Amino acid sequence: MTQPTLTRSWVASANGHTDFPLQNLPLGVFSINGSAPRAGVAIGDSILDLHAAIDEFDGEARRAVEATAGGQLNAFFELGRGPRVALRERLLELLAEGSKLHTREAQVLHRAADCQMHVPARINDYTDFYVGIEHAQNVGKLFRPDNPLLPNYKYVPIGYHGRASTIRTSGTDVRRPKGQTLPAGQTEPTFGPCARLDYELELGIWIGQGNEMGDSIAIGDAADHIAGFCLLNDWSARDIQAWEYQPLGPFLSKSFITTISPWVVTAEALEPFRKAQPARPEGDPQPLSYLLDKRDQAAGALDIELEVLLTTATMREQNLPAHRLALSNSLHMYWTVAQLVAHHSVNGCQLQAGDLFGSGTLSGPQTGQFGSLLEMTEGGKIAVELPSGEVRKFLEDGDEIILRARCNREGFASIGFGECRGTVIAAR
Template sequence: MTYIDETHDPKAQSWLEDANGHSDFPLQNLPLGVFSPEGDDKPRGGIAIGDHILDLGGLESHLSGDAALAAKAAGGSSLNALFALGAGPRRALRRAVFALLTDSTKENLIRPLLFSATPSTLYLPAHVGDYTDFYTGINHAENVGKLFRPDNPLLPNYKYVPIGYHGRASSIRVSGTNFPRPKGQIKTPDASEPAFGPCHRLDYELEMGIWVSHGNDLGDTIPIASAKQHIAGLCLLNDWSARDIQAWEYQPLGPFLAKNFISTVSPWVITTEALAPYQVAQPARPEDDPKPLAYLSDAEDQKTGAYNVIMEVHILTEKMRAAGEEPCRLSKGNMSAMYWTAAQLVAHHASGGCNLQPGDLLGTGTLSGADSSSYGSLLELSNGGKAPITLPNGETRTFLEDNDELILSAYAERENRVRIGFGSCRGKVQPAR
């Protein structure tokens, strides 16, 4: 079921002027995160509103019922406890905050709980107990498959089962975290043996992250019809990849060191409630594609299980930074490039009895569109490194160089609705240690 209420009213205005017309965090968004104000190193839950962050812990005494319960759960150093409450209290909190921010008589009460976002420190929204990365971008899967299997880019199981692997939760970091170029075993085609050293084919992957709210007990499953209720919200995800390390190590068990050195997420959880107006039908499968098996098939999910979220990737090189130039865009695509819906990923993940938990993170996999302007990785943009791309300042790239910074951004929009954004997901590559 899609819940549309007063919090989605495009005409609604706040007494906090910088919220009105804000490109990412207007009144209609109200994303959840964890922050600490300038001069205070104690993390606590907050809501982004305009250029400010609302302290949820301090808000509890001004609320009642489920809204107060949710604010209390969000007052700690992670949102896991809030996620565990499920959609009801989360929705109550959203409506209560919306009411306070639109009622001018509450300004003096609420303003002391607002902190400027710019000097505040942002943290991971939740403690990530487990991280699973899927492979739902069919265009990306086909593009990469053609590089290695020109005559058979998609393996037979791809259109039957959501493909995924368990990633490394401990190396997930919040936007703005820089990292050294990873090292690993690399075997070039002309070498008889592998060598150990810094990777040369470092790449990014444009993905969306799916935050799990309340989970399921070990041995239980999550039916596809109710799977969306187990999603707290979305964020941006950059699953950095060392392609040359990956090429040598991934067979027969899949990604390992090529993927576990860092994964970067944006700090704000764009809630399922905020995204309700931007739900769209899942793109129809070609007629000759197999239909999803019964446990992954739900008519309502097919009608509203996708999101109209536009995603972009920008790069800022060391040379551009020194010249005072703005980042340049590498690609722009849409989240609708997913072959499987977010609900299908959740239902499949739990279908064998795996116990999902509040704060678990699922990655969609790289979401590339049908043409090169929307490719979500340099592997695709440079055709496996064979065709360097030229940046506006004349620099070329096949893969990332030291001191390159990648900035992912996204926003949801729809006619007669206010655009809401995801903030940024950034990280800079530093020389290998």
């Protein structure tokens, strides 16, 4: 457990309530006033410009900073754990109270509010998993009340290929998609704007070192291939999805946009928040051997509190605070992230630095824990009431969804992920 709990930073905002205390140190890519995108580290309400401070690093840490050149973190991800840890150790010194770097504050630190964040890496391939078992059960119940989970669910970490070209960073508007839908009771589809627009609360997983095609990443090595984590909103057009998805899965119902939070929270920052994989209910099968590793079973799960909030245009006009739609946790993953990596590559599929995985929607089993409106409204049957007196079954134009994440543990500094925001705008 390497968290320096008691160390304070000379960046004052990092010592109060913040997502980004000294113990977090997530990496991202930012620009100011239209400058070229470059790598930075979030600290309190500020961003450390890694390249402005590059002469403060040497050895492995210097190598890590150099690999972030060019405004994309792929080469840094590819370096793997060693240089990433060295960078973290040096950053802990540089940003701690008493560091001489404080005297260079004006050169190396920017106010985050002045910066524009970017997607932090070139995403080669994006895979969306479906390992939130409560979500799978909640959704399955809508279609198959007696048998919500398909027979493969507890053996196969279910996933599918997603669209990489439309992954955008927090704050990007979400244009309501158009498409084919089948009106209730009809046999012929119509074409028009999506009428059942939804969000999905997911954890994003950044892949670090990849593998050659034909090779597999063993479950025991899988954790070393993960560079970090973010939040991911898998926006979904439920009416388009229902009509298009048989037999090959979701396509245009998801590919119009996927939003991620811009900061890459490292495995090292999350180390204190690892837990044993929740015990499988009695009668659930053991994972097959290529998915089974003692260390992973003992500490492969992540205890991250996940939150969904909504504001509508009316709520913003009335200065009402964002309304919490859900509070959930990444412990609802049926498979660990190491199991996702081992499964994805077991057939010889090549993973590459900068690949992104989505976890699938991470709902809890109870009201108030559902990670999508599809679940909250039981497929559009029950309206959600908002503090403004409005109701929602699905998203309307002007609605903004905000995802947040936070890790808490007694005796450790609490860390957060920053936000993943998106506002729905009208169809073209």
